[in-house]
Amino acid sequence: MKAFLSSFLLFVAQGVLGDPGTSFLVTLPQTMVDKNPSCSLNVVPTNSSGEVEGDVTTLSTAPFVMDVHFTVKPGEDFSLVMSNNKQIIPLGILVSDMTMEISTKAEVTLVVVNLAGSNGDAYTAIPVNQLGTDYYAVAGKKMNEETASILTVSAPYDDTEVNVTLPKRRSNTDNGDKPFLLQGVTYFIDDVISVRLNRLQTLQLQTSLDLTGTRVTSSKPVSVLSGQNRTNLSGSGCSSHILEQMPPVVNWAKTFILVHLPNQTAGEYYRFITKEPMTTVTIGGAGTGIEEGSGGGGGLLGDAGGPSQPGFVPDQDESSASENPTVAPAPDSDAGEETHVLKIQNAGEFAEFDLTAGKFMYVVADKPILVAQYTREQVRIGDTFLKDPGDPSLLVLSGLEHALDVYRFSIVAVPEKDLYVVLTARQQDVSLLRVNGQVLSSRNVSWDPVMGASDYVVGHVVLTQADMPCTLGFEGGPKFNAHVYYAGQCECWAMSLTHGQPQPQDPVSSCPTSSHSAGDGIDNDCDGSIDEEPCCVDLATELTKSTTFTEITNFRRRAENITPLKARNKIGCGVTCVRMTGCWGVNYALKDPGGDNCELLMGRGMGLVATAGWGFQSMLSLSTYKN
Incomplete structure (x- = not known):
């Protein structure tokens, strides 16, 4: 049986293992579809003999204030549906108060579906007590004009410092060269975005740049989502929003x-x-x-x-x-x-x-x-759909190290769509696996071999609404991996049922420095860039090329490391920079300030700020600051 309230998400209570917790943060990024959302929240008590109470709340300053209390009876699950556009973070690059906190008095698992029309995806949420302070994002290729990468960072605690390091340029035609503005600072590709978030605030980035490889670090644990607002893989056919919660690197x-x-x-x-x-x-x-x-x-x-x-x-x-x-x-x-x-x-x-x-x-x-x-x-050709049902979705694959003995979840199954759970297990264990206590032989599951691992097999089980809430495996049984897919005409959601647990960490590999040689294709000084060292640039030639560097007046560039000094003039400031290893740009005073008039910029960039009386000049031959 199922109890319903009206509001969006997909909330699932954990049976025994998976990603269980009593507190979660949820945000709903923009999906680029001008339709009301249709998300759902399914809650299943872990302890089948007792009730579970919970709340869904927001800040009083949120665009859509929520304060929902619910109770789930033994043997039942609970659904919360959200359908107001104000619950979705709007398009753009901003800090929003539209962050939901789901808290319960017993452990549950949360599955979030961010859906508008047929444009959506789902993920299993990571509870607050399993969040981390170091992440990398995944997004995707820009396949059409409307495609934008999405990254959200949500804070469960006040006074959380967040640094987002954008990926380096991957080609001369990278789609992320356009600058963007956040809280009065202009940022470019390869910059570090630094913001401070309070409890239940969310930073959202949307950009044409493929944000795969973007690093997020924070002073306190945060929740990180990434994906794309609307895309496909071939440039034609069905398009969809893709979204996943990123696990911390540990x-x-x-x-x-x-x-x-x-x-x-x-x-x-x-x-x-x-x-x-x-x-x-x-x-x-x-x-x-x-x-x-x-x-x-x-x-x-x-x-x-x-x-x-x-x-x-x-x-x-x-x-x-x-x-x-x-x-x-x-x-x-x-x-x-x-x-x-x-x-x-x-x-x-x-x-x-x-x-x-x-x-x-x-x-x-x-x-x-x-x-x-x-x-x-x-x-899709016109209004005709060909071949397989489905559309793009994003899933972070769980590793074999993350395999568990039991998973418990619930999801609202729609009759015209197919719901599958894909199981990966050792061949010797398949006879012991269960779905709601029944052996898999009753489901006519066929098993396929794994190339490179002959003792593993993969099979899938078709699920229906009658299977909800669903328990896979049993406590103390064999461990296996489980991924859920939900496919229909021009629609697909995909999610892992666990994001894993912290793994033993190897010592971080050091980057061996080496002597500079122009054109050697090596990052000799271990700063992440190839052939940018002073050895590899003809300083005199570069400085005399007026079209090589882009000057921006009345702006000052921020950087991780800034060395101020007194230079004779702007040319002297630039020459000092190109002679210094790691210097990639300068700020210079347009008029004599009576003190230091030159700033050497090193490390990662951290945005461009309007400052009268100063100018910025890049020392990079491929400037990212050209419009």
């Missing part, structure tokens, strides 16, 4: 099994994001006897190693992964199977992979990674 894992939406023939697109330099990702095997691209099937997407993906390098050393002692061996890997090796050079960069439908592949990384899955859209 939860990242090293071993995974790539899965896909059941009954899909288009396959899935994956991104692998790293937090450490020189990370090796092996797909389909243990990293021995590897020939890149062997066996056909899943292929690499994008310009591998090209200017649009500077962080991706196909591996040419067949033994490099197996020789690294931190690489976990693939369980019972079969020789001769298709295998791919990807290397990611720098923290926050990513590699891409296309998983062919019908294949399930083992993945092992030598350092912790975040794995993002993007479901593909249904092909």
Whole structure:
């Protein structure tokens, strides 16, 4: 049975394990569809013998004030539906008070659906006590004019300092060169955005830049969401909002099994994001006897190693992964199977992979990674839908290290859409798995092998509203991974049922410095940039090129490190900068201030602020400040 209130979300109470908690933060980013939202919240008591009380509240300054109390009786779940546009954070780059807090007197799990029309996605929320202070975001390619990346950061505590480091330029045609304004500061690509949030405030960024690899750090734990407001993977067909809650980096894992939406023939697109330099990702095997691209099937997407993906390098050393002692061996890997090796050079960069439908592949990384899955859209010609149901959705894949023995959740199942749970388990354990206490043999589940891990299998179970609330597995039983997909005509939601737990952390890899040589293609001084060192620039030539640098008057650039000094003039200020390792720009006084008239800028940029009497000049040959 189910009790209903009118308002949007999808709130799920945890049976025993998963992502259980008693306090959650929820925000609903803009989906780019001018329709009222239709979200839902399903609550299932963990203890079936007692009632659970809870509240959904906001600040009194929120655009839509909420103060909802609910009680869930034993054996029932609870749904809260939200349908007011004021509950959605508006378009743009801003700090909003529209943050909801869900608190309960017993542990629950929360599934959030951000939906307007058929434009939506779902995710399992991370409770406040499992939030962290270090994250990387995932978004996606800009496939059409209206596509914008979304990033939200929500604070459960007052006086939380948040720093958002935007990704570096990935190509000369990167879609993120347009500056944007936040609280009086103009920010550019590769900047660090610094804001201070109080309890239940949310920072939202929306930009044409692909925010994948954006780093979020904070002085206190925060909740981070990322995705895109509306997109597709092919540039045609059905489009949708994609959204996922990011797990903190301490939860990242090293071993995974790539899965896909059941009954899909288009396959899935994956991104692998790293937090450490020189990370090796092996797909389909243990990293021995590897020939890149062997066996056909899943292929690499994008310009591998090209200017649009500077962080991706196909591996040419067949033994490099197996020789690294931190690489976990693939369980019972079969020789001769298709295998791919990807290397990611720098923290926050990513590699891409296309998983062919019908294949399930083992993945092992030598350092912790975040794995993002993007479901593909249904092909549409005019009003005619072709091939598989579904549209884009975003899911953070749970690692094998995150496997649990039991999950409990609830979701409102719509008859014309298909609801699946995809299970990844050891072959020896499948006979012990349960759905609501019933063995899976009663569901006619078929199991597929995993390439590179012959002792693992993947199967899916079709669920209906009669299965809600749903319990998978049982306490003390075998551990397995579970991902939920909800697909219909031009619609798909996808979510993991857990974001994992903190993992043992390896020592952070150091970047070895090396001597400078122009054109060597190496980040010699370990600052994340290649060939920007003073050795590699003809200072005299660069300084005399009036079109090389863009000057901005009556503005002052902020940076992580600023060195003030007295220079003879603007040229002297610039010459001092280009002679100093790591200096990428200067602020100079337009008139003699009677003291220091030059500021050397180093570290990451932190925005541009209007300041009369000063000017900013970039020392970079490819300025990001050109309009």
